[in-house]
Amino acid sequence: MKYKSLALALTLAATASAEPAVNTLTESEQRSGWELLFDGNSTAHWRNYRKDDLSEGWKVVDGALTRVAKGAGDIVTKKQYDAFELSLEYQISKAGNSGVMFHVQENSNAPWHTGPEIQVQDNVDGHDPQKAGWLYQLYQPGRDQQGNVIDATRPAGEWNQLYIRINGDDCEVCMNGVRYYHFKLGNNDWKQKVSASKFTKFENFGSSGSGHICLQDHGNKVAYRNIKVREFNDDGSVPQPIDGTLDLTADVAFPNLKLENWEPVNDAGQLRPLRLMELTPARDGSNRLFAASQFGAVWCFENRDDVKESHLVLDLREQVKDWKNRGANEQGLLGLALHPEFKKNGHLFVYYSHPTEPKSIVARYTISKANPNQVDPESAKIIMEIDQPFQNHNGGVIEFGPDGYLYIALGDGGFRNDPTASGQDLNSLLGSILRIDIDFSNEHHAYGIPSDNPFVNRKGARPEIYAFGLRNPWRMAFDSHSGRLWVGDVGQELWEEVNVITKGGNYGWSTREGSHPFGNRPAVEGLSSPIEPVFEYDHRIGKSITGGRVYQSDRVGSLTGKYLYADYVTGKIWALSYDPEAGKATRNEQVIPDSIPVVAFGEDHNGEVFYLTVSSRGQCIYRFNKK
Numbered sequence: 001m002k003y004k005s006l007a008l009a010l011t012l013a014a015t016a017s018a019e020p021a022v023n024t025l026t027e028s029e030q031r032s033g034w035e036l037l038f039d040g041n042s043t044a045h046w047r048n049y050r051k052d053d054l055s056e057g058w059k060v061v062d063g064a065l066t067r068v069a070k071g072a073g074d075i076v077t078k079k080q081y082d083a084f085e086l087s088l089e090y091q092i093s094k095a096g097n098s099g100v101m102f103h104v105q106e107n108s109n110a111p112w113h114t115g116p117e118i119q120v121q122d123n124v125d126g127h128d129p130q131k132a133g134w135l136y137q138l139y140q141p142g143r144d145q146q147g148n149v150i151d152a153t154r155p156a157g158e159w160n161q162l163y164i165r166i167n168g169d170d171c172e173v174c175m176n177g178v179r180y181y182h183f184k185l186g187n188n189d190w191k192q193k194v195s196a197s198k199f200t201k202f203e204n205f206g207s208s209g210s211g212h213i214c215l216q217d218h219g220n221k222v223a224y225r226n227i228k229v230r231e232f233n234d235d236g237s238v239p240q241p242i243d244g245t246l247d248l249t250a251d252v253a254f255p256n257l258k259l260e261n262w263e264p265v266n267d268a269g270q271l272r273p274l275r276l277m278e279l280t281p282a283r284d285g286s287n288r289l290f291a292a293s294q295f296g297a298v299w300c301f302e303n304r305d306d307v308k309e310s311h312l313v314l315d316l317r318e319q320v321k322d323w324k325n326r327g328a329n330e331q332g333l334l335g336l337a338l339h340p341e342f343k344k345n346g347h348l349f350v351y352y353s354h355p356t357e358p359k360s361i362v363a364r365y366t367i368s369k370a371n372p373n374q375v376d377p378e379s380a381k382i383i384m385e386i387d388q389p390f391q392n393h394n395g396g397v398i399e400f401g402p403d404g405y406l407y408i409a410l411g412d413g414g415f416r417n418d419p420t421a422s423g424q425d426l427n428s429l430l431g432s433i434l435r436i437d438i439d440f441s442n443e444h445h446a447y448g449i450p451s452d453n454p455f456v457n458r459k460g461a462r463p464e465i466y467a468f469g470l471r472n473p474w475r476m477a478f479d480s481h482s483g484r485l486w487v488g489d490v491g492q493e494l495w496e497e498v499n500v501i502t503k504g505g506n507y508g509w510s511t512r513e514g515s516h517p518f519g520n521r522p523a524v525e526g527l528s529s530p531i532e533p534v535f536e537y538d539h540r541i542g543k544s545i546t547g548g549r550v551y552q553s554d555r556v557g558s559l560t561g562k563y564l565y566a567d568y569v570t571g572k573i574w575a576l577s578y579d580p581e582a583g584k585a586t587r588n589e590q591v592i593p594d595s596i597p598v599v600a601f602g603e604d605h606n607g608e609v610f611y612l613t614v615s616s617r618g619q620c621i622y623r624f625n626k627k
Helices: 027-031 188-195
Strands: 046-048 058-061 064-067 075-077 084-092 097-104 117-121 160-166 171-175 178-183 212-215 222-231 249-252 274-281 288-293 297-302 311-315 333-338 347-353 359-366 381-387 398-400 406-409 432-436 465-468 473-478 485-489 495-501 535-538 545-550 563-567 573-579 584-590 600-603 609-612 621-625
Touching (some): 027 535, 084 097, 097 160, 117 160, 212 222, 274 333, 274 609, 288 333, 297 333, 311 347, 406 473, 473 600, 485 545, 495 545, 535 584, 545 609, 563 600
Parallel strands (some): 274 600, 333 398, 473 545
Antiparallel strands (some): 046 075, 058 064, 064 222, 084 160, 084 222, 097 117, 097 212, 160 171, 171 178, 249 621, 297 311, 333 347, 347 359, 359 381, 398 406, 406 432, 432 465, 473 485, 485 495, 495 535, 563 573, 573 584
16 A cells, blocks of 8 residues: 555656757856857857958858858857867768867967867768867877777767867866866977977967867868857856855754764774765654664664764664775665654665675665664565676665655666666666565565556566666655655766656666767667756766755745755755746755765755765764854
8 A cells, every 4th residue: 555646746757858959058057157159040259260250151050050162261269268168069971071179379371280179070981090079189088998999979960069178287078978088288298299290390389378269171061059168267167057145054963962883983993984875754753863874874863953862773884885995985875765654664774785796785674673773683684686787876875755665766887988878778777766666575576566667568678667867866855745756866077967757757878968968879769858957067066966855844944945955076065946847947056155075965854954974073964054
């Protein structure tokens, strides 16, 4: 028997999203300083090299700036740029060739005499050994697991996205979201490569520190669109993608709390920081909170500001992979959920990494009848085992939905570029949100499959899958009021994303990163189009999203109804306002001015949201306050 009908946000089947808008800025780009260099109509930002206007050989065709005629000539931005990012899409003709240059000066007969060129060409039928995305005669991509030079380009006639960052000693080129190489302008490696190239005879090549952006006419048809630029501030920063600041404070929520049997130093005398991954209410009338640490311990304590005592409910430290081991930072005890009928059955569920085998485990424990603050150690029951090809991208958060089913968030299995192509593979559990019935079992599984799961009757698909196309969902949570399921999905090279999950939804990875193209794998036949994130931010803003929870307490009114989330690397914490009709964020606000590496968010039965950090003192739980 299930406990209440699922909210509308979850019962609606995912619909195919429209193709991303062309020649427009996303909400995040508008907030964080990006500008259009081409809007699909006007060529006002462009002129020919060493000319005052644009030749007739360049035309706007179907919303793209297109080289259409002989003698079109190289074109440059009217403005010069020093430290900047450029994102554009190109479509090259069969056997065609072009290029994108930066820091071009107009004191020479050709732009390539001063401006380094990122090659644009058809890699299949093109005649130049320098492939698309290579920095001509200077830098090329590394090699993949099979030893081949990485090539993420799509065929001639299809759109490719090129990302270029020029920022002194922090320069990078990505093709379709895949990192090709880093380089440092003017360092010894750069100078050596230039001296070994044909550019060594040009005294001013790549040394001006600023200049025009140039699109090359190499005699072939080529089209450019979605041309966007962002300039860096003098300190390398960019504008935050926010509409305002809430200017709240944060304090340790339970300053006197001592966690039973936890010590900041292990038996070898090494510092052992505490890293909490979950904080969830019992909802059994006891006013208790349950906290789970990544190294394998679960405690409970009263939800009181002055609480001092805690109880070690479950100790799995000998059964869980140690997250402090090399490469195991995303492993350990990653998820904790209490059964909706916890008061009656005492069932507690955990998700953890096996200590020696490459797999994740979902297990059930039952609270002892003799002691409500401790599980019965003999009650362990394995619900599910999931093979993991790599140590990272395990996901691991588990949550009970308002329908009473257990939801399990899984990453794509790890490494880079989704090497097993799990994200778009419905025959793999990886890269998905699973939904299972833990009140049912049979001879095959210790769980049941809800009959309305979206892929129950699809041949070749795992029926446990509720939604797919995720890279590494780092924290997932239901809004206790609307029932919406929120996920923060960690990106690879360029974008972090916030998703609201719908049944059967495809969230794009690994053909998309956020709302942007990724790699050159063809779309899998028969799958729905990717659903765009409700919000995303780029890697100049942050590099590792921590998904959060919707604040439903009225204690801090400026947060009520907003989705709180963070970035672990930059330590920013934001509050997102969401329009469910439009499916988009309407406002993004910075919550506190401090920089805090937030690992996860927790919640109590009143809808109060806490953020969780890493601490050597054991004080990991914080709450927001008005000034």
